[in-house]
Amino acid sequence: MSHHKGSTVFWLLAVVMVVALVLMPLTACGKGTPKATTEPIRVGVLFSATGSYAQFGEWGRKAVLFAIDEVNAEGGIKGRPIKAFIYDDESKPDLSTSLTKKLIQQDQVVAIIGPASALVHAGVAAVANDLKVPVVAVNGGFVTVIRKELWPYNFTSWYDGNNIGLGLLQYFRSKGVTRFAAFCMTGFESIVDNLKAMGKAMGMELTIAAFQPATDVDATPSILKIKATNPEMIINIVTGPLSIAFFNGTEQQGLKVPIGVMGANVTPQAFKGVDPALTGRMFEVQGRGLDYKGLKDDDPFKPFLTQLNATYRARTGANMNYYEAVAYDAALPVITALKAVGPDPQKIRDHIEKGQKNLMGASGFYWNKSPEDHQGGNLIDTVATLWDVKAGSFKFITYMTDIRAQLKSQGIPIIESLEAFSGAK
Amino acid sequence: MEMVLPGLFTALAWGGTYALLGLGFSIIYQASKVINLAQGEFAMLGGLVLYALFVNLRIPLPLAVPVAIIVGVVASIALLRLLIQPLLSTNLWRQSPTFSMILLTLGATFIFGGIARIFWGTDVYPVRHFFGSQPLHILGASIVPQNVFILVLTFVVLSLILVFFRYTTLGKAMMATADNRLVASLMGINTNTIILLAFSLSGALGALGGIAFAPLTQMSSGSGHWFLFKGVVAALVGGLGNIYGPVLGGLALGAIEVVVRLLLPAGPLGQLADAIVFGGVMVMFLVRPTGLAGGKAG
Numbered sequence: 251m252s253h254h255k256g257s258t259v260f261w262l263l264a265v266v267m268v269v270a271l272v273l274m275p276l277t278a279c280g281k282g283t284p285k286a287t288t289e290p291i292r293v294g295v296l297f298s299a300t301g302s303y304a305q306f307g308e309w310g311r312k313a314v315l316f317a318i319d320e321v322n323a324e325g326g327i328k329g330r331p332i333k334a335f336i337y338d339d340e341s342k343p344d345l346s347t348s349l350t351k352k353l354i355q356q357d358q359v360v361a362i363i364g365p366a367s368a369l370v371h372a373g374v375a376a377v378a379n380d381l382k383v384p385v386v387a388v389n390g391g392f393v394t395v396i397r398k399e400l401w402p403y404n405f406t407s408w409y410d411g412n413n414i415g416l417g418l419l420q421y422f423r424s425k426g427v428t429r430f431a432a433f434c435m436t437g438f439e440s441i442v443d444n445l446k447a448m449g450k451a452m453g454m455e456l457t458i459a460a461f462q463p464a465t466d467v468d469a470t471p472s473i474l475k476i477k478a479t480n481p482e483m484i485i486n487i488v489t490g491p492l493s494i495a496f497f498n499g500t501e502q503q504g505l506k507v508p509i510g511v512m513g514a515n516v517t518p519q520a521f522k523g524v525d526p527a528l529t530g531r532m533f534e535v536q537g538r539g540l541d542y543k544g545l546k547d548d549d550p551f552k553p554f555l556t557q558l559n560a561t562y563r564a565r566t567g568a569n570m571n572y573y574e575a576v577a578y579d580a581a582l583p584v585i586t587a588l589k590a591v592g593p594d595p596q597k598i599r600d601h602i603e604k605g606q607k608n609l610m611g612a613s614g615f616y617w618n619k620s621p622e623d624h625q626g627g628n629l630i631d632t633v634a635t636l637w638d639v640k641a642g643s644f645k646f647i648t649y650m651t652d653i654r655a656q657l658k659s660q661g662i663p664i665i666e667s668l669e670a671f672s673g674a675k
Numbered sequence: 676m677e678m679v680l681p682g683l684f685t686a687l688a689w690g691g692t693y694a695l696l697g698l699g700f701s702i703i704y705q706a707s708k709v710i711n712l713a714q715g716e717f718a719m720l721g722g723l724v725l726y727a728l729f730v731n732l733r734i735p736l737p738l739a740v741p742v743a744i745i746v747g748v749v750a751s752i753a754l755l756r757l758l759i760q761p762l763l764s765t766n767l768w769r770q771s772p773t774f775s776m777i778l779l780t781l782g783a784t785f786i787f788g789g790i791a792r793i794f795w796g797t798d799v800y801p802v803r804h805f806f807g808s809q810p811l812h813i814l815g816a817s818i819v820p821q822n823v824f825i826l827v828l829t830f831v832v833l834s835l836i837l838v839f840f841r842y843t844t845l846g847k848a849m850m851a852t853a854d855n856r857l858v859a860s861l862m863g864i865n866t867n868t869i870i871l872l873a874f875s876l877s878g879a880l881g882a883l884g885g886i887a888f889a890p891l892t893q894m895s896s897g898s899g900h901w902f903l904f905k906g907v908v909a910a911l912v913g914g915l916g917n918i919y920g921p922v923l924g925g926l927a928l929g930a931i932e933v934v935v936r937l938l939l940p941a942g943p944l945g946q947l948a949d950a951i952v953f954g955g956v957m958v959m960f961l962v963r964p965t966g967l968a969g970g971k972a973g
Contacts, residue, residue: 302897304797436948462936463949465901467892470685470819471936474678491799491893502810502819503681523801523893525808 290333291326291593293318293584294353294362298370301341306366306514306573310388311336313574313612314363316562317581327588339365343373350377350385360593361584364388366577368395375400384599386580388573390514392625394440401624403599407579409537409615409627411512412668415445415485417535417650418510420665421634422483423452424656427508431481432459433472433496435488441512445485448671452662457481462492469496470503477505489513489520497532498525508533511637516540516572518642525639532637534644537627538614539575540635544646551614558612572644575612582611583619629667630654680816682937688822690929691829692888696906697913697921698836699880704915705853706873710773712780713754715903716787717747717881722894723791725886726800736805740886747882748875754783755874784899791896802889825887832883833922836876840918849873881906912956914966923967931955 295314298307315334322331335357339346346365353359354377361384365371368391378385379400389395392406422430430449432442439461446456457479460472469492476484484500486493486509493515500506508531514520516536524532538545542555558578562570570578586609587601602619609617614633619626630651635644654664665671700714724746728739758779762768767775805824810817840846851859852869860866885894885902892898905928906921913924935948959967 300792300797308797461939461948465949466936467888467901468685468689470681471933474681475937478678491895494799494801495892498808499819502808503817504810519798522799527808 287329288331290331291588292357292359293332293334293588294350294357294359294364295334295336296339296346296349296353296362296364296374297336297366298341299338301339303341303365303367303370305519306388307338307341307364309517309571309573310364310366310577310580312566313562313570313577314581316565317578317585319565320561321585327585328592330593332585332588335359339370339373341367341370343370346370346373347377350374351381354378354381354383359383360595361386361587361598363580363584364577368392371396371404371406375404379403382599383595384584384602386583386602388577388580394438405583405602405619405624405626407576407582407611407613407617408625409613409629409632410625410668411487412441412444413627413629414512414535414632415441415487415510416448416665416668416671417629417632417634417653418485418512418533419445419449419452419454420650420657421533421535421648421653422508422510423449423454423662424653424660427482428453429455429457429480429482430510431457431476431479431484433469433476433484433486433488434459434461435464435492436461437464438487441487444668448665448668451665451671452657462488464488464490464492466492467495468492469499472496473499473503473505477503481507483508483510485510485512486515487512489515494521494523497528498523501525501527506531510535514573516576518571521637521639521642524637527639529639530636532639533647534635534637535632535650536572536613536635537575537611537631538633539570539612540572540614540633541644541646542614544635545633546649551610554610555612555614570612572613575614579611579613579615579617582609583617623669678816678937680814681818682933684818684822684826686930686933687926688819688825688891688929689932690926691825692884692925693905693909693928694829694922694925695832695880695884695887696902697909697925698833698918699877699884700906700910701913701915701918701921702873702880703877704910706849707759707870709759709776710780711754711877712777712903712907713783713787713899714877714881714906715899715901716784716791717750717878718885718888718902718906719791719894719896719899720750720787721747721882721885722802722889722898723795723800723885723896724882725889726802726894727794730800730802743886744879744882747885748878750787751874751878751881752871754780755871758783784903788896788899791899795896797896799893799895801893804890819891821887821890828883828887829922832880836918845869845872908953908956912959912966914963914968916965917968920966920968927967928952928956 297311298304318332318334337349363386366388368389371387371389372395374385375396384403386405389406390408390411393410396404434442442459458476460475462472510533538551545552559570583602583606586606587598591597591601607618611617615627615631617626632650634647636647638645703709703711721743724743725739728734762779804821806820811820840850848864849869852866856866909925909928910921912927913920931952935951939948
């Protein structure tokens with residue numbers, strides 16, 4: 251009997267111990283729960299504050315912090331605010347590499363937003379991929395600069411420049427242009443090769459591609475070469491001071507043909523110094539955010555962008571320029587993923603790549619990233635605009651859908667995108 | 676002719692600017708043997724101050740230009756008085772005069788760049804053309820008036836400098852100091868004053884280069900390195916031995932750069948534009964180590 255009693259006590263004690271062991275961590279968890287739910291979600295914000303890309307970095311940081319502040323003002327994500335760990339990459343790829351390590355290993359961020367250029371992103375990409383933390387950069391040269399094996403954890407919010415070039419060709423082709431020239435920085439030959447091939451498929455001839463080093467400050471030699479070939483329009487694939495020298499130089503050399511502008515020339519500041527005489531001959535194809543006020547009233551982006559810009563203006567005291575809109579679109583997928591799957595880097599990456607469909611962006615694109623496309627825009631979402639030098643703003647001209655309808659009516663083949671076009675390099 | 680004449684004027688304008696920058700670099704080197712890597716910063720300051728006065732405050736050009744030049748001069752004197760002269764009393768300079776001076780003037784580029792960033796940030800600033808942007812039509816070609824202006828300015832400035840060195844006592848004293856500082860000192864020349872004058876002149880020439888070239892491009896607090904590079908190459912190509920050197924070097928560099936850009940086809944060869952230019956410079960150094968104008972290499 252006593253043996254039986256002893257056995258019962260033993261089993262009772264055993265059960266109590268097992269229950270206690272099981273409950274102990276849960277109790278501890280229970281005690282920590284309120285702390286864990288309010289603990290900030292750590293996100294890296296990597297932009298240049300100094301160096302060549304400081305201006306872009308300033309815009310990028312401002313827009314990303316606005317997006318984060320918006321979330322925090324609404325109470326955070328499930329009660330947890332987003333804490334931004336902000337660093338200046340000084341426009342240097344090598345520094346961006348060490349800062350990315352610091353963000354991931356020391357600050358333990360779950361995602362990184364930025365940097366502001368392809369060159370600096372090149373310093374970030376491999377580390378982010380190795381340490382498996384997603385990066386959404388504001389990188390216009392993503393396809394050209396970031397090797398495909400590094401794509402898994404690297405994304406960008408810029409729509410591909412090659413396709414912007416295609417959009418410009420389609421706009422000008424719909425206006426009857428058949429001869430175009432290109433002005434390009436040395437090192438970007440592949441973009442010109444693609445333009446040449448896609449233009450040829452649409453019945454357009456590239457008369458000349460004039461190249462100059464980005465460090466040049468005067469574009470006269472290229473203008474003289476282009477002028478000698480008598481093109482009907484020019485595509486400019488240069489940014490910075492050399493592009494302004496080029497625009498103004500065409501006026502001075504009497505080369506008064508339309509110019510399709512590619513690259514990061516998407517803000518009024520980028521056109522500072524352009525001769526007002528160029529009004530009426532500078533064109534851009536970009537997302538609808540370039541001139542949301544000019545969109546049709548039934549365009550769903552019009553109320554969305556009007557509201558977003560009003561909030562931005564109220565909070566920052568200034569209008570959201572297009573570069574800031576693109577940077578906002580870098581924060582958008584990270585925030586969307588955090589809301590959907592929580593602060594787990596792997597889940598955030600997967601959600602950005604596969605879980606976000608038709609995400610409405612500030613730049614005016616529906617973002618649909620996929621394993622094959624870590625940029626995610628579609629040329630059909632773009633609009634053609636005119637840069638009004640005197641007014642200092644972009645003016646909506648027409649939708650890409652209308653441009654393509656016009657091309658179709660003229661019997662000109664429609665190329666959907668560079669990816670869908672087999673003739674390009 | 677449509678391409679040749681504008682190309683020629685472009686080459687001369689680029690070359691003229693490089694000549695002014697190179698001359699400023701050379702004058703300091705001759706007078707003090709200081710390799711002044713901050714020379715480009717005077718051009719940057721000249722261009723940005725011109726923007727502030729001429730574009731922002733709408734001060735007429737005849738007033739804005741002298742003020743911008745004075746800023747260049749003040750910056751150059753500040754470099755001499757606040758950085759270079761204190762260095763001369765240190766052990767670092769005694770142990771390694773050339774290296775320490777290069778390091779110091781390189782550091783000065785960041786100081787000047789940083790100061791400019793306080794006032795102008797990292798933005799770029801366009802200066803409108805002095806005589807309008809409409810081209811002059813000469814022999815059927817379009818010539819940019821600013822290019823003609825740079826050409827005339829370079830010619831006038833160089834003529835004045837030549838007259839200064841050849842026909843004024845101060846200029847001759849400066850030449851004597853450049854030739855042999857110790858002997859000049861023994862002959863009663865106040866070499867410290869001469870060096871101060873050399874730095875002032877160099878600051879003025881640098882600022883003038885920035886002022887003249889600003890309308891052809893855009894100025895920013897980071898422009899100094901570009902101006903420095905061109906100025907140093909102009910001075911070395913022409914030779915540091917006499918004042919003709921940087922002028923010849925600048926014009927040669929401008930001409931080669933424009934010709935290479937005009938003639939090189941697109942593609943891989945086009946990527947070598949600057950490599951070809953500086954390959955030519957290297958060959959020139961091998962053939963004429965003292966530079967195009969000859970004289971002492973320093």
